[in-house]
Amino acid sequence: MNDRPGEDILAYLEGRRPEMVAFLEQLVRAESPTRVPEAQANVQGLLTKALVDLGYTVRLIVGKGRSGGHLYARPGDRVRRRPVQLLVGHCDTVWPLGTLAGMPFEVRGRAIKGPGTNDMKGGLTQLVFALEALRELGLPPFVTPVVFINSDEEIGSPESRPFIRRLARRACRAFVLEPALGLSGKLKTARKGAGSFVVRVAGKSAHAGLNPEAGASAILELAHVIQKLHALNDPGRGISVNVGKIDGGIGANVVAPTSTAMVDVRVRTSEDAQWIERAIRGLQPVTPGTRLEIEGAVDLPPLEPTPRNRTLWEAARRVGQEIGLELEEGLAGGVSDGNTISLYTSTLDGLGAVGDGAHAQHEFLDVDAMPKRCALLARLLMLPPLTAPEGASHTNVSH
Numbered sequence: 001m002n003d004r005p006g007e008d009i010l011a012y013l014e015g016r017r018p019e020m021v022a023f024l025e026q027l028v029r030a031e032s033p034t035r036v037p038e039a040q041a042n043v044q045g046l047l048t049k050a051l052v053d054l055g056y057t058v059r060l061i062v063g064k065g066r067s068g069g070h071l072y073a074r075p076g077d078r079v080r081r082r083p084v085q086l087l088v089g090h091c092d093t094v095w096p097l098g099t100l101a102g103m104p105f106e107v108r109g110r111a112i113k114g115p116g117t118n119d120m121k122g123g124l125t126q127l128v129f130a131l132e133a134l135r136e137l138g139l140p141p142f143v144t145p146v147v148f149i150n151s152d153e154e155i156g157s158p159e160s161r162p163f164i165r166r167l168a169r170r171a172c173r174a175f176v177l178e179p180a181l182g183l184s185g186k187l188k189t190a191r192k193g194a195g196s197f198v199v200r201v202a203g204k205s206a207h208a209g210l211n212p213e214a215g216a217s218a219i220l221e222l223a224h225v226i227q228k229l230h231a232l233n234d235p236g237r238g239i240s241v242n243v244g245k246i247d248g249g250i251g252a253n254v255v256a257p258t259s260t261a262m263v264d265v266r267v268r269t270s271e272d273a274q275w276i277e278r279a280i281r282g283l284q285p286v287t288p289g290t291r292l293e294i295e296g297a298v299d300l301p302p303l304e305p306t307p308r309n310r311t312l313w314e315a316a317r318r319v320g321q322e323i324g325l326e327l328e329e330g331l332a333g334g335v336s337d338g339n340t341i342s343l344y345t346s347t348l349d350g351l352g353a354v355g356d357g358a359h360a361q362h363e364f365l366d367v368d369a370m371p372k373r374c375a376l377l378a379r380l381l382m383l384p385p386l387t388a389p390e391g392a393s394h395t396n397v398s399h
Contacts, residue, residue: 084171117355173312177352190305204289221285281294
């Protein structure tokens with residue numbers, strides 16, 4: 001073993017490329033849509049066997065109706081009282097059962113296509129083989145790796161989030177195996193926070209021909225509300241507000257007594273999360289005889305470039321150079337479990353597959369990138385506990 005272990009890890013993983021592809025194929029063929037909880041059993045079985053073969057003790061946390069449960073794994077020979085680091089992924093996909101018939105697993109040159117390849121069964125494959133490389137090369141990390149793989153991430157992790165919070169509080173750092181950002185493979189050092197709001201307008205019905213002035217149109221008021229909401233968009237600050245669905249009224253000849261708008265919000269900072277919540281909840285009606293009922297919040301805070309997160313990113317950049325990776329970073333508009341984890345510990349996201357087309361018919365990953373990305377993760381797991389600058393543990397959040 002030389003004094004640059006990343007090179008030895010990479011050489012080992014380059015030799016394991018066929019096995020990585022074969023394992024990925026097994027995971028992809030085990031279709032696992034979030035909305036079919038019982039479908040998670042096959043992919044969880046494959047992951048459990050792989051982790052047990054690596055000496056891990058694996059526990060299935062049973063789902064409560066909205067998920068197929070979650071896997072928690074830790075080394076069977078772990079040394080108690082040592083610090084732990086958290087590896088997080090998800091085995092659910094957005095693709096319904098039967099998708100493989102029209103979107104098969106196939107290798108085309110550098111591209112491996114199929115439902116869930118990029119998001120995120122490629123990342124799970126890299127997780128397993130990174131741990132394998134450390135075991136086979138006799139490189140036990142000082143910071144104990146523990147693994148959490150949930151099956152409800154694609155619907156916002158409603159059942160798994162409490163477990164993720166608990167694990168994140170105990171970890172000195174966390175690595176999230178979501179896909180890298182774009183074909184250049186940027187790591188995700190920032191993510192927007194997300195929220196949902198529902199605006200309901202109550203008006204008063206009346207006959208639109210005989211006595212319209214006796215009514216108060218909830219649809220007219222909603223039109224004003226929608227314009228106010230869209231006026232809150234601020235691309236320069238990274239604030240986006242989208243009214244994605246509206247409903248209301250009874251019929252063309254009735255002044256509408258009710259209307260509803262469903263609103264999606266994305267923000268870059270916790271301060272903007274608080275600002276947008278106040279702005280939306282502070283909306284006032286302008287149509288006489290109407291009133292507004294508003295509910296919702298920015299319930300998934302942004303993953304921000306806190307001092308402790310920057311320390312972890314800089315360490316990753318240095319480790320990448322050891323194996324010939326000049327890493328770049330980027331902001332993701334979507335959310336992940338990394339948003340939650342970052343509230344409690346140093347977090348680095350986007351350590352999964354390099355590819356494109358998550359949630360799209362052309363979904364694929366770049367098989368040539370897998371050994372290096374896998375080696376990057378393995379080398380990161382070897383790092384000692386990192387000390388961030390003063391203030392790294394503090395993050396302003398509204399929830």
